[in-house]
Amino acid sequence: MASGVERGSGPPLLRMTGIRKSFPGVLAVDGVDLEVAPGEIHALLGENGAGKSTLLKILAGAQLPDEGSIELDGRPIEILSPHDAQEQGIVTIYQEFNLVPTLTVAENVFIGREPTRGGWIDWGRMRRETRAIMDRVGLALSPDRLVSDLSVAEQQMVEIAKALAIQSRLIIMDEPTSALAEGEVARLFAICRDLQAAGIAVIFVSHRLDEVKQLCDRLTVLRDGQLVGSAAVADVSIEDIIRMMVGRDVERLFKQRNVHRAGEPALRVEGLHASGDPRDTFATQLRGINLEVRHGEIVGLAGLVGAGRTELARAVFGADRIDAGRVLVEGVPVQPGSPRRAIAAGIGLVPEDRKQQALFLALAVRLNLSIAALDRLCGRLGFIDRGAETAMVEEYRERLNIRMPSADVAVGNLSGGNQQKVVLARWLALQPKVLIVDEPTRGIDVAAKAEVHQLLYELADSGIAVLAISSELPEIMTISDRILTMREGRLTGELPIADATEEKLMQLMTMGRERAA
Amino acid sequence: MSTETPAAAPANFDLFSFLAKFAPLIFLLVLMGVFALLEPRFLSPLNLFNVMRQVSIYGLLAIGMTFVILTRGIDLSVGSLLAFAGLVAAAVAKGGFESRFAVGTAAEAAGYGWFLAMLAALAVGVVCGGLQGLAITKLKVPPFVVTLGGMSAFRGAALLFAGGGPVSGFDDAYRWWGQGYIGPIPVPVVIFAIAAIIAAIALRYTRFGRNVYAVGGNPEAARLSGLDVDRITLSVYVIIGFMAGLGGFVLSARLNSAEAVAGLTYELTVIAGVVIGGTSLFGGIGTIFGTVIGTLLIGVLLNGLVLNNVSSYVQQIIIGVIIVLAVAFDTFAKSRRKRA
Numbered sequence A: 001m002a003s004g005v006e007r008g009s010g011p012p013l014l015r016m017t018g019i020r021k022s023f024p025g026v027l028a029v030d031g032v033d034l035e036v037a038p039g040e041i042h043a044l045l046g047e048n049g050a051g052k053s054t055l056l057k058i059l060a061g062a063q064l065p066d067e068g069s070i071e072l073d074g075r076p077i078e079i080l081s082p083h084d085a086q087e088q089g090i091v092t093i094y095q096e097f098n099l100v101p102t103l104t105v106a107e108n109v110f111i112g113r114e115p116t117r118g119g120w121i122d123w124g125r126m127r128r129e130t131r132a133i134m135d136r137v138g139l140a141l142s143p144d145r146l147v148s149d150l151s152v153a154e155q156q157m158v159e160i161a162k163a164l165a166i167q168s169r170l171i172i173m174d175e176p177t178s179a180l181a182e183g184e185v186a187r188l189f190a191i192c193r194d195l196q197a198a199g200i201a202v203i204f205v206s207h208r209l210d211e212v213k214q215l216c217d218r219l220t221v222l223r224d225g226q227l228v229g230s231a232a233v234a235d236v237s238i239e240d241i242i243r244m245m246v247g248r249d250v251e252r253l254f255k256q257r258n259v260h261r262a263g264e265p266a267l268r269v270e271g272l273h274a275s276g277d278p279r280d281t282f283a284t285q286l287r288g289i290n291l292e293v294r295h296g297e298i299v300g301l302a303g304l305v306g307a308g309r310t311e312l313a314r315a316v317f318g319a320d321r322i323d324a325g326r327v328l329v330e331g332v333p334v335q336p337g338s339p340r341r342a343i344a345a346g347i348g349l350v351p352e353d354r355k356q357q358a359l360f361l362a363l364a365v366r367l368n369l370s371i372a373a374l375d376r377l378c379g380r381l382g383f384i385d386r387g388a389e390t391a392m393v394e395e396y397r398e399r400l401n402i403r404m405p406s407a408d409v410a411v412g413n414l415s416g417g418n419q420q421k422v423v424l425a426r427w428l429a430l431q432p433k434v435l436i437v438d439e440p441t442r443g444i445d446v447a448a449k450a451e452v453h454q455l456l457y458e459l460a461d462s463g464i465a466v467l468a469i470s471s472e473l474p475e476i477m478t479i480s481d482r483i484l485t486m487r488e489g490r491l492t493g494e495l496p497i498a499d500a501t502e503e504k505l506m507q508l509m510t511m512g513r514e515r516a517a
Numbered sequence B: 001m002s003t004e005t006p007a008a009a010p011a012n013f014d015l016f017s018f019l020a021k022f023a024p025l026i027f028l029l030v031l032m033g034v035f036a037l038l039e040p041r042f043l044s045p046l047n048l049f050n051v052m053r054q055v056s057i058y059g060l061l062a063i064g065m066t067f068v069i070l071t072r073g074i075d076l077s078v079g080s081l082l083a084f085a086g087l088v089a090a091a092v093a094k095g096g097f098e099s100r101f102a103v104g105t106a107a108e109a110a111g112y113g114w115f116l117a118m119l120a121a122l123a124v125g126v127v128c129g130g131l132q133g134l135a136i137t138k139l140k141v142p143p144f145v146v147t148l149g150g151m152s153a154f155r156g157a158a159l160l161f162a163g164g165g166p167v168s169g170f171d172d173a174y175r176w177w178g179q180g181y182i183g184p185i186p187v188p189v190v191i192f193a194i195a196a197i198i199a200a201i202a203l204r205y206t207r208f209g210r211n212v213y214a215v216g217g218n219p220e221a222a223r224l225s226g227l228d229v230d231r232i233t234l235s236v237y238v239i240i241g242f243m244a245g246l247g248g249f250v251l252s253a254r255l256n257s258a259e260a261v262a263g264l265t266y267e268l269t270v271i272a273g274v275v276i277g278g279t280s281l282f283g284g285i286g287t288i289f290g291t292v293i294g295t296l297l298i299g300v301l302l303n304g305l306v307l308n309n310v311s312s313y314v315q316q317i318i319i320g321v322i323i324v325l326a327v328a329f330d331t332f333a334k335s336r337r338k339r340a
């Protein structure tokens, strides 16, 4: 899609030169240049921790650079605060959401810019305009819903809507698609092309390189905080891009799982009914779920947003109350309604939303990683064996290639992808019998994603039953031995991997109810 | 501009985080210097030990408060509970409940002895703290409200129990806990030091300590990591109750008297010390070391003001301003952490 404005004709919209930013112990961005033309969709790529978000935060005024200059339309500008950036027409959709959970959709979209009439907030107009913008992003959400009740994907769409509501010249999107399913991604791309047609430039960060090929005009690659280079997307292959990101040749990345011997049933779910998180009035109701995952097997759970996959994972894990039915691990019923008992029974859950549900952002990586496995690290009196703990952290740092200055930095200071790896490590360290992973590779770079897949294979080979949820059909089709589809809180089909095609899955996901009936 | 190895970052000195860490300590030393210049008596061993002894009571409460605030909680009832527990201890020492109206007399002070008195004070503290913890975890009433209720209820209980007057005059063994020395060091200071060391070890090196930080850092993530959030929350209120009981006993021993109005506004002083010491009211961040320094700072400030004849009204104003400034600093540090 290289339909963008010709480069070289006129000055670039944005030019960043020699940007440098260090944090205690890390040189996050080391002399990077970036040029973006008007109406261009520019991909910013790199491995986890390469410095993408940091560079963009500098542009958004959320962080101040140590060195370097920024020009807009050839004029040097100084961006000292997010407010300055907005004045210049630079709007950001952050990787970690910036919505206020206790406010409504409309209040969030117009936060700080509420339309007024005679000094009072004009609620009618605010709702009307919010509804119009939500229509544009294709999400029929009531403007009055609380953001805390929304799914991650819906929150992402609200973030996007919020950015669209501001007059802008340059929109920064830091991994907007990692929380979205295919349909929504398509809608986002359509929006990007509209923006492009209106001469608005977009900087787009994603770890899904096929998206980059599909959407972007040019790309810039960072590695370890340094600039590797820029290129027109049409001139490079995905393999080229990966080589630029990783700095070496990579053999075929995504391997299908080949051998597998499913053993005895590890997880059984019988007649499960649940109404989801009580705080979420719009949670999907689960209605009569029966399923089984055997030792050594990876079962994929496919479905559209709102199909109830996350609700199912949470109910099985005891995070939400269940209304009927039961969960058994190796034939023994698990007492419902408490993650603690589920964990004791051998179930682990890597939740969908790492920031709200998994991480202790202000606390050390060490604590975050070992918290669920402390029982094994403690002697009598509950003293933690720090040596063993350090060894555990070191083991997973190596196995998952987690980039961090030390085990004692706050986990919130790691890059998004590395945070996700810490969450994965927590559950691996627990050595469960059944591991449920909800979007396990969200925000993880290509190479690391292949590593995570490999890790899931190893887990399954060692006898763990894995139930995997992913919004990326190709990912589900790569890692699963068997795929279950869901729609509106029911299971609608089951396909062995040999029979699974995207078409068949889509069909089961969208209209499976009739077929299953 | 270009470094040899991209991975090796310059060891840049982060002034802000240095200050955030050591500001209370630096401030404490400066304050002591200033008071020493203004009033030479300040540095006399007698006065310093006096300060320490005074601070020890605050300190015991502050240790408990650190646990509570680390879990995003607060306890406004400590001053009232301290008074109540002190009275119960005094009554037990003076020979049971009959003599509790023996106002101001030094009746036969054999009673059940200091040991039973201390046990009684601790029991009162643990039970009352536990009740508040249950209200917070089972009835889901916010800590602020529960302990505001406790502040009133325990003060009322103390007044009722005292029947309007103090209980005074204990035997030597009882008074030793407040007025005695071990070597050159006052006993309350020793108790405070031991409590601080145990608390610091528990927070840093045990699973329980980790759990406290985790619950305060992100309660939902803690629950989904399999922690028993209710039990951990309940325990921190039991701990602060225990500390209030201990504090009540030691205070009554030091004053040789227990009265229902003991510990008025202690909650303010204690919370101020904890927050000045760097414990975040947003939960999950803080250390016992910080709390000790913060509490010393408040103690030194109050003592210095008294020595310099600053009226107690002005002292209250100063404490109020300091609390707001300390929390403002905490909020600022938090927003910095978030942006960074």
Ligand SMILES: Nc1ncnc2c1ncn2[C@@H]1O[C@H](COP(=O)(O)OP(=O)(O)OP(=O)(O)O)[C@@H](O)[C@H]1O
Pocket: A023, A024, A026, A027, A028, A046, A047, A048, A049, A050, A051, A052, A053, A054, A055, A095, A403, A404, A405, A412, A413, A414, A415, A416, A417, A418, A443, A445, B339, B340
């Ligand atoms: N506030 C901070 N304090 C300390 N280090 C930080 C901070 N923010 C980022 N870093 C470090 O800077 C480096 C670059 O991080 P950045 O978030 O820019 O990576 P990224 O390219 O966006 O990665 P990802 O794809 O995982 O989102 C990382 O090593 C990270 O740990």
Ligand SMILES: [Mg+2]
Pocket: A052, A053, A054, A095, A174, A415, A416, A417
């Ligand atoms: Mg990032």
